[in-house]
Amino acid sequence: MSLHLSLQSIAELVGGKIEQGDPQSIITGINSIAEAVEGELTFLGNERYLPALQSTRASAVLVGPSFTLQLPGKALIRVDNPTFSFTSAIRHFGKSDAVLEVGVHPQAVVSNKARFNPQKVSIAAGAVIGDDVEIGDGCRIGALCSIGAGAKLGEDCLLHPGSIVGPRSLLGNRVVLQSGAVVGSDGFGYELIKGRHVKVDQIGIAQLDDDVEVGANSTIDRARFGRTWIGEGTKIDNLVQIAHNAVIGKHCVIVAHTGIAGSVRMGDYVTIAGFVGVAGHLEICSQVIILAKSGVTKNITEPGAYVGFPAKPLMEGRRQMTAASKVPELLQRLRELERQVAALKGEAPQAKDSKE
Amino acid sequence: MSLHLSLQSIAELVGGKIEQGDPQSIITGINSIAEAVEGELTFLGNERYLPALQSTRASAVLVGPSFTLQLPGKALIRVDNPTFSFTSAIRHFGKSDAVLEVGVHPQAVVSNKARFNPQKVSIAAGAVIGDDVEIGDGCRIGALCSIGAGAKLGEDCLLHPGSIVGPRSLLGNRVVLQSGAVVGSDGFGYELIKGRHVKVDQIGIAQLDDDVEVGANSTIDRARFGRTWIGEGTKIDNLVQIAHNAVIGKHCVIVAHTGIAGSVRMGDYVTIAGFVGVAGHLEICSQVIILAKSGVTKNITEPGAYVGFPAKPLMEGRRQMTAASKVPELLQRLRELERQVAALKGEAPQAKDSKE
Amino acid sequence: MSLHLSLQSIAELVGGKIEQGDPQSIITGINSIAEAVEGELTFLGNERYLPALQSTRASAVLVGPSFTLQLPGKALIRVDNPTFSFTSAIRHFGKSDAVLEVGVHPQAVVSNKARFNPQKVSIAAGAVIGDDVEIGDGCRIGALCSIGAGAKLGEDCLLHPGSIVGPRSLLGNRVVLQSGAVVGSDGFGYELIKGRHVKVDQIGIAQLDDDVEVGANSTIDRARFGRTWIGEGTKIDNLVQIAHNAVIGKHCVIVAHTGIAGSVRMGDYVTIAGFVGVAGHLEICSQVIILAKSGVTKNITEPGAYVGFPAKPLMEGRRQMTAASKVPELLQRLRELERQVAALKGEAPQAKDSKE
Secondary structure, eight states: OEEEEEHHHHHHHHTOEEEESOTTOEEEEEOOTTTOOTTEEEEOOSGGGHHHHHTOOOSEEEEOTTOOOOOTTOEEEEOSOHHHHHHHHHHHHOOOOOOOOSEEOTTSEEOTTOBOOTTTOEEOTTOEEOTTOEEOTTOEEOTTOEEOTTOEEOSSOEEOTTOEEOTTOEEOTTOEEOTTOEEEEOOOOEEEETTEEEEOOOOOEEEEOTTOEEOTTOEEEOOSSSEEEEOTTOEEOTTOEEOTTOEEOTTOEEOTTOEEOTTOEEOSSOEEOTTOEEOTTOEEOSSEEEOTTOEEOSOBOSOEEEETTTTEEHHHHHHHHHHHHTHHHHHHHHHHHHHHHHHHHHHHHHHHHHHO | OEEEEEHHHHHHHHTOEEEESOTTOEEEEEOOTTTOOTTEEEEOOSGGGHHHHHTOOOSEEEEOTTOOOOOTTOEEEEOSOHHHHHHHHHHHHOOOOOOOOSEEOTTSEEOTTOBOOTTTOEEOTTOEEOTTOEEOTTOEEOTTOEEOTTOEEOSSOEEOTTOEEOTTOEEOTTOEEOTTOEEEEOOOOEEEETTEEEEOOOOOEEEEOTTOEEOTTOEEEOOSSSEEEEOTTOEEOTTOEEOTTOEEOTTOEEOTTOEEOTTOEEOSSOEEOTTOEEOTTOEEOSSEEEOTTOEEOSOBOSOEEEETTTTEEHHHHHHHHHHHHTHHHHHHHHHHHHHHHHHHHHHHHHHHHHHO | OEEEEEHHHHHHHHTOEEEESOTTOEEEEEOOTTTOOTTEEEEOOSGGGHHHHHTOOOSEEEEOTTOOOOOTTOEEEEOSOHHHHHHHHHHHHOOOOOOOOSEEOTTSEEOTTOBOOTTTOEEOTTOEEOTTOEEOTTOEEOTTOEEOTTOEEOSSOEEOTTOEEOTTOEEOTTOEEOTTOEEEEOOOOEEEETTEEEEOOOOOEEEEOTTOEEOTTOEEEOOSSSEEEEOTTOEEOTTOEEOTTOEEOTTOEEOTTOEEOTTOEEOSSOEEOTTOEEOTTOEEOSSEEEOTTOEEOSOBOSOEEEETTTTEEHHHHHHHHHHHHTHHHHHHHHHHHHHHHHHHHHHHHHHHHHHO
């Protein structure tokens, strides 16, 4: 990323204060600590990178309020939140991806029963839009997306290439689907009848409220009936599975490789780290954090952090983890005790003997 | 879902008996316990929902043989299997998705060497059908599906939009692929030669027998040679990986986020819960259940339930899980014992002293 | 796979020595131990298959240097590496998939700003190629692939149907994407501002160096800025997630269902088995093996094998696993000791009493 701006201008742009360095020096680019070269600006977003910072080739660094290190020869701009300020700088100068052109690409396949304002949406080549689909103004539908019959999209949705929206799905405003995301696949429900798994019809829908984002190749099954429902502002990472009839609250964060089984009810501001499984029909209250690789097997009714499989409150979980690591030592101590007790029992008769 | 039918008609439709309520009262819709409103029919499919049932706004409920609760003001229809009867009702009244129209969409891309009866199959816009593909009567190929050269589909298969069938794959009758499913990708096989991973050619195929269903974004690699083979009636959930040369038996159920490594042989009626890994080249006999998040590291030769990593018989696994949760307490008890034994050892010399 | 070749010719082809059998006998096909029929050649690539070998119907077997079993009635060819030799035989005789025809399919959608030699690349039906894309000679772009604006592909890349390359991604030479692979999706980064998760712009790229292969439905997020970078020769299996700004070294192997979190730095020749999670910002040095289902929570600075969650050196991990399986027994032994110590303490006062 190339630019040409004085340190002073950068400081103004990010709302920071120059603590060190020549305000007239020229910044020529923006980059990470590891990849920056001379002339570029970087930032310290995480204390982990302090050692790396010592050897960065960047000429200027955005640092936070608590930064106290000496960095001779580097320009320093102090800001409240280096990560956020850096993002602002990127947004200002960054080369962003080409915006999809407004209008319907001649090689898109759009039902004449679909409803949208062709002056205000963008539909790329190879997209297939079904009957009775409604698309709000400002939506951008990427190449090779499929939107099934009767689906409705609010305004300003962004469907990256190859994302798929099943029939009758409902998407709010500003919903983002990364490539390969599937919304509205059939739920996984069968009845075993005479030795065969007979499909339980899945005729509900998937509903994604405003500002939901779904990661690449994640899957959100539609409900058996009613709806699988992702609340406003919830963000879902890549390769996540949300099963039929699950109801996820608002402003949750669900990290990659997580699976939420059928009919789970989850409150608001729940954070689920990667590789977590939540068993079917459970309830998880608001303000819960589930740590990575946990498995939730019971309702969680108290806010807080949980860990392990089965998931338990963080303190208890950590205690068990620590204890588990001591089992080999524990086995040795037990063996030693057994030896001592055997010896004591051996001594006791001797003692008795000596008394007689 | 909107309808207008007397309770009496509903009872007849589902083959149930009205236990409570006016047979002439009108049912206006079908919905889940939580989402139903007045006038609607719901069902009790799982005892977990008994508390929810007490506060449902539904006017009528399908209940099973063992249901004994008092539900004043609600109409009750007793049936053998509420879940199944409810499904029948849904099937009868539900608005189903638009059926794909028979014929080949003008914007599908179909090789003139593909063989099928255009009066009896449906191929949607954007689908790409390769040379020498055979498609049986009644098949529905969704938008943006790709079927590689030489693949063969039996009758009545349903490929949801964006599913992919690799070259020469064999699909039986009534096979269903959810969106984003990939059948016939290359197996993951390399030889390390002079410091580089050299691809081992993967020239086999993937074969899915009658009534197999593959979930959204699941992947089934083709065999190195021969075939990766999914037996009749087996159902696979979303985001499942089946590696090359695996042979899965009939009527198995494989839940989301599971991975079956290469050359595994699995019997019939095996149920694999979510997030399970099965290591390569293992055999699992018929009638086995593997619980969620387990890792199978050895052959399983006895029917039954298995749990844990490494997976072990359920009883043993549960005992270990329970024991694991007691390790912190166990540590405390060990410390206490060590104290006591030290004290005993301290007393013994005293006792000896006192004897002298 | 059908062929008609003397045993002698096969031996010459694979560079092996006939140890048993008539050199003039005719081999009619190539198959696995389990699926081979009379007249066919198979191979023993893994000692696990020794029992199966005893009952194979194959007429000839490739065996390795250490093979000593008696196999009456079978022809035996001894080679250095049966797996590799078998592959050579397959490559020689195997029916390979139809090669994509050179040229741009009339139903591909190619920007007139894309740069490539139409005589030397193959672009299949339904592929969508964006503005300013560069495609090297020998590349084969499968059906329904999407290549975003400004992406660059080296020579001889192979994109299987339905794979997706995001804008400005960089692919080296001979890069292979299996179907459904997504390269260059947005990283999962948000800042919580006034109760809402606000997207942190992801404006970097994903870079895949020469000979990288990415499995079906795997996802590689682009960097927030700079690049997510997969080193030369690294092979990635299906359903793997590589988060933004991760840097993976050369010649690594990453097995299915693994997730590498953001900004991880990984050395060369790292092998990561299935279902492994690596937490964000960690460093893993070269020549490390992480066993299946492990979770890496700290930097790994020493080559070697690691296992467990949290991941620890193999010996320590195995010791803990073994110890964990002994906890139920340990509990019993502790109870027994407590009983004995209580008895000893009970005896001690008696002993004292008896002294008085």
